[in-house]
Amino acid sequence: MIIDGKKLSNQLDNSMKAEVAALRESGIEPKLVVIIVGNDPASQIYVRNKHHKAIKLGITSIIERRPQDFTQPELLTLIDQYNRDESVHGILVQLPLPKQIDESAIIRAIAIEKDVDGFSPENVGKLFNNSHDHYPVSCTPKGIMTMLAHYNIDPEGQHAVIVGDSNIVGRPMGALLLNAGATVTYTHILTKDLSSYTRTADILIVATGVAHLIKAADIKPGATVIDVGMDRDENGKLVGDVDYDHAKDVAGAITPVPGGVGPMTITSLMQQTLELAKVANNRTLETVK
Ligand code: NAD
Numbered sequence: 001m002i003i004d005g006k007k008l009s010n011q012l013d014n015s016m017k018a019e020v021a022a023l024r025e026s027g028i029e030p031k032l033v034v035i036i037v038g039n040d041p042a043s044q045i046y047v048r049n050k051h052h053k054a055i056k057l058g059i060t061s062i063i064e065r066r067p068q069d070f071t072q073p074e075l076l077t078l079i080d081q082y083n084r085d086e087s088v089h090g091i092l093v094q095l096p097l098p099k100q101i102d103e104s105a106i107i108r109a110i111a112i113e114k115d116v117d118g119f120s121p122e123n124v125g126k127l128f129n130n131s132h133d134h135y136p137v138s139c140t141p142k143g144i145m146t147m148l149a150h151y152n153i154d155p156e157g158q159h160a161v162i163v164g165d166s167n168i169v170g171r172p173m174g175a176l177l178l179n180a181g182a183t184v185t186y187t188h189i190l191t192k193d194l195s196s197y198t199r200t201a202d203i204l205i206v207a208t209g210v211a212h213l214i215k216a217a218d219i220k221p222g223a224t225v226i227d228v229g230m231d232r233d234e235n236g237k238l239v240g241d242v243d244y245d246h247a248k249d250v251a252g253a254i255t256p257v258p259g260g261v262g263p264m265t266i267t268s269l270m271q272q273t274l275e276l277a278k279v280a281n282n283r284t285l286e287t288v289k
Pocket residue numbers: 140163164165166167168169170187188189190191194207208209210213228229230231261262263265
C-alpha cells in the first residue's frame with residue numbers, strides 16, 4: 001500500500017478551506033507570520049510553499065525576510081513585535097538560523113500561545129508528559145500521525161523504530177508514538193548495527209537526511225515505512241532516506257518521496273494555525289465576559 005500524503009493533504013485542505021471561511025465569517029482572521037533569516041535555498045522553498053498553502057486556504061500569511069547578518073537582538077525585537085500583535089495567531093521562525101543566532105533562545109522567545117511549530121520547552125514538555133491539554137506539536141510528526149490514522153495503522157502495541165533523533169522530527173515522533181501505545185526504539189548516527197533494530201520494526205520512521213540509507217533488507221516484511229528524508233541523489237533528483245523502489249516490495253505500507261510526508265507537514269502547520277486562532281478567540285471572548 002502506498003501512503004499518499006499528497007492526496008490526503010488535498011482532502012484535508014478542502015475541509016480546512018471551509019473552516020477558514022466560517023471563521024472569517026464570524027470575524028476571526030487566522031494569521032500566520034513566518035520569519036526567515038538568511039538565504040538558505042531549501043528554507044526559501046519551504047517558506048514559499050507554506051505561504052502558498054496558507055493563501056490557498058484563506059489564511060492570512062505574512063513573510064518577514066531578513067538578511068544573513070541579521071543579529072539575535074534584532075530578531076528578538078521582531079518576535080516581540082508579533083508576540084504583542086493580537087491579530088497574529090502563529091509565529092514560525094524558519095530553521096536553521098545563521099550561526100550568530102542561538103536557536104534555542106529564539107524558540108523560547110516566541111509566545112507559547114503562538115508557538116505554531118510546537119518547539120517551545122513548555123509544549124515539548126506537554127508532549128513528553130502526554131498531557132491532555134491542547135498544544136501544538138512539531139508539524140512533521142503530527143502529519144505522520146494523521147497519515148497513520150487515516151490509513152488505519154494503529155501504533156498501539158506495535159514496535160516503532162525511529163531512525164534519527166532530531167528535536168524537529170525524531171524525538172517528538174517517538175513521543176507521539178509512545179503516547180499512542182507503541183513500544184518505541186530510538187536510533188541515531190551512533191547506533192551500532194542499525195539494521196538489527198530496523199528489521200524488528202512494525203512501524204519504521206526514517207529521518208536522517210542520508211539518501212537511501214535504508215534498503216529493502218533493513219525492513220521487516222509487511223512493516224509500515226515512513227520516509228521523512230528529502231535528499232538529492234547523485235543526479236540531483238529528490239529522493240528519500242529509504243530505497244523506495246526496492247523497499248516497496250517488502251513493506252506493507254510506505255510513503256513515497258516526494259508526495260508522502262512533505263505535504264502533510266504543511267497541512268499540519270495550517271491545522272495548528274487554525275487551532276491557535278480558535279483558542280485565541282475563545283480566550284478573548286472569555287476576557288470580554
Ligand atoms: P538532522 O540533521 O537534525 O538529524 C539527522 C538525524 O539522523 C540525527 O539524529 C543523526 O543522528 C541521524 N543520522 C544521520 N546519519 C545517520 C546514519 N548513517 N545512521 C543513523 N542515523 C543517522 O535532520 P532532521 O531535521 O531531522 O531531518 C532529517 C531529514 O528529514 C532531512 O532529509 C530533512 O530534509 C528531512 N525533513 C523533511 C521534512 C518534511 O516535511 N518532509 C521535515 C523535516 C525534515
